[in-house]
Amino acid sequence: SPETKQHFACEYDCYGDSYTADVDIAQLKEVFSRMNNLK
């Protein structure tokens, strides 16, 4: 829903990394793995 979308947009950046929650190596690896077509 638009509300959920709005909520996630505030909590996570477009790559799925949280703006506020600290990240560890495994989580960051997962974020990077979802990033495709970087060129």
Next chain:
Amino acid sequence: MEKKVRRIYPVSDPGTTYFLQIAWQKDLCTGFDVTLTDGQSAWIERVSKEDISKEAADIEMEQEKYTEELRKVLLSEGGLTDTYSFDISKEGINEDFLHFSYEKKLKDLAFRLGSLKLQRVSSPAEVISKLISYCLDCIAGLHAKNNHLQRENKILLSDLTDLQGKLQKCVEAKEELETDLYTRFILVLNEKKTKIRNLQKCLKEAEETVVEDTQAR
């Protein structure tokens, strides 16, 4: 001058070993010198290009194929005894002539590839001596080549071991780099997230103050 020495055992006298030496320039089909010795006497003959052509024509074989057969029968050591056979007979009071023939066996029949009449040499010691010298030179040459190859192989093995070490180090360095970068990244990112949390807190407080002020007014 190319040479080849091999052992042959005549079918009519299989207990006697003869040594057959063939010497030729560039290609066998241009002609070759045949030497046969039993370790005591020696007989020689020169086979010309024309002799070879004539022999090929006599047995109705194509020249090139005939030369190939000659190579196999005269120049191979031992391995083809099922396919080729030799025979020797001597002639004359002092065995001045030696008849040397070679055949190819095909299933149940055999056909003559060639026959030669060799002449006895007056000084066999010289011929035998040269033959042995040739063998010793071959041995020395092969020893040198083998030593060279062994040294080369040793170097290659050493290079291979080094390279395996380098590859292993590269793989480990790649893994270390990955871990190192991720460690640094999360430190920097988490610093930014702390900043974001603080800003969000300040913003919330500021927004609450605005609301309170509006209400108070």
Next chain:
Amino acid sequence: MEKKVRRIYPVSDPGTTYFLQIAWQKDLCTGFDVTLTDGQSAWIERVSKEDISKEAADIEMEQEKYTEELRKVLLSEGGLTDTYSFDISKEGINEDFLHFSYEKKLKDLAFRLGSLKLQRVSSPAEVISKLISYCLDCIAGLHAKNNHLQRENKILLSDLTDLQGKLQKCVEAKEELETDLYTRFILVLNEKKTKIRNLQKCLKEAEETVVEDTQAR
């Protein structure tokens, strides 16, 4: 049974080539058989362990050192002509005996390492035939070893080339990984920075509103 065949040129008859064959079991110092041939005749003699000990004692050389000298003088091919020399003389109506001596040269003097009296063989053809056979077997063995070494060499070179390719790929992959990770990192980091800028802007606006409201009140 170990064997070695080498050429020697007697100092008193350097134009004649003799072939010296030494045959021994395990170690030369336990005794050996000497055969000399000029390609026509052959002479043989058995040298026992006791003969060797006696000879070493005669020249006042330690047994082990003497055996080492024997190895060098009798078993090396050619390379040490400046250090060792041989001589041959024959005795008897039919040259039934052959005196064979070997010396070591040291600067200006030479000392006799050994001398033997060999007996002529009645059937030299057999001895010479065996000697040539032995040489041909050596050649065949060395060829086989040579081929094996060349095959090994080829495999090692191929492995080396493969490994070089893998190392190159690993180095490239490491560089790619670094670039790739940094690229992803800066994208994620810049998202955080954009968020921080936005929050800072909102906070500033909120703080300005608070100030305005306070002033208005």
